[in-house]
Amino acid sequence: MNVDKILAISGKPGLYELKLQTRTGFVAESLIDGKKITVGLRSNVSLLSEISMYTESGEKPLVEVMRAIAVKENEGVAPSSKEDNATLLAYFGAVVPDYDQDRVYVSDIKKVLNWYNILQAKGMVSKEEPKAEKAVAEEAAAEKPAKKAKAEKAEATEEKPKAAKKPKAKKSEE
Structure with missing residues (x-):
């Protein structure tokens, strides 16, 4: 079941599929009647996956x-x-x-x-967990300790910042 682009918009009935993101909001299509609507950034929108x-x-x-x-x-x-x-x-x-x-x-x-x-x-429900989701979850769990160790190693080998150079004194013309 993939609900990554399925939205619930406050004040609007039903569910919507995210079609296009714009500068001022996005375009969504109703899963009930197929009509497209524009939604501004001020609207309260929730992704079903969240x-x-x-x-x-x-x-x-x-x-x-x-x-x-x-x-x-x-x-x-x-x-x-x-x-x-x-x-x-x-x-x-x-x-x-x-x-x-x-x-x-x-x-x-x-x-x-x-x-x-x-x-x-709409045929978007499934009683089986997608294999991709399982693989991603397992991979993410395995990567967390590796990323942490890598970050610690990078911090230990990080060079100390160089001291700022002192400005040269101007030669006075005599």
Whole structure:
């Protein structure tokens, strides 16, 4: 599931795909009706890849929550966000059993299910974690100690700055 260019824009329904970045903002295309809109820099915009849900053990990326829904529904349609609150809470509790019930509201659950259904209709959901994401995560974990050691070595061998030269005294004409 690749949601790197999928946006949620505050005050606008649905999800949008980032098409073009401009000097004054960007152009996005609605995943619902395909209309293109321009969005200014002052708009409150969130990338789906940057959103997380609260759990008892910390925060869980939205991509993982949607992947759990895809597994439960076998990549099918999730319950509608129009269902009654008790049904939605029970469903979400089955998908993410350790979600923080004090900080995750029914409105949040409705939004996630609505977003999932929009992405599912476009064929953008998957119950399998992409191999590229796994490889990148493992590679990043392996590189951190190497980069740290490299930085320490560079600091140790760094040359001391040279002393500033004193300006030459002008010869006085006599």
